[in-house]
Amino acid sequence: MNADIVLAWLVAGLAGAAYLAALAYGVVQVVRTRDLSRGERNLWIIGFLVSPLIAALVWFFAGPHPWGLRWGTPAFR
Secondary structure, X not given: OOHHHHHHHHHHHHHHHXXXXXXXXXXXXXXXXXXXXXXXXXXXXXXXXXXXXXXXXHHHHHOOOHHHOOOOOHXXX
């Protein structure tokens, strides 16, 4: 087998594993966080399904309420 093909499969496998790990991490963290309202929880889950790596980074560095934003506060009305 060609070395380029093996390298491509390895990179694709690692990217897929990172995608699944970020998705699993995010969904578990969202479900376990009691501080989120139902709407916030649904919004986070949609974010993780659409872009799990970006959502996982935001969750990890900014927390469940990035920049202090809450669903239902005057900032969202």
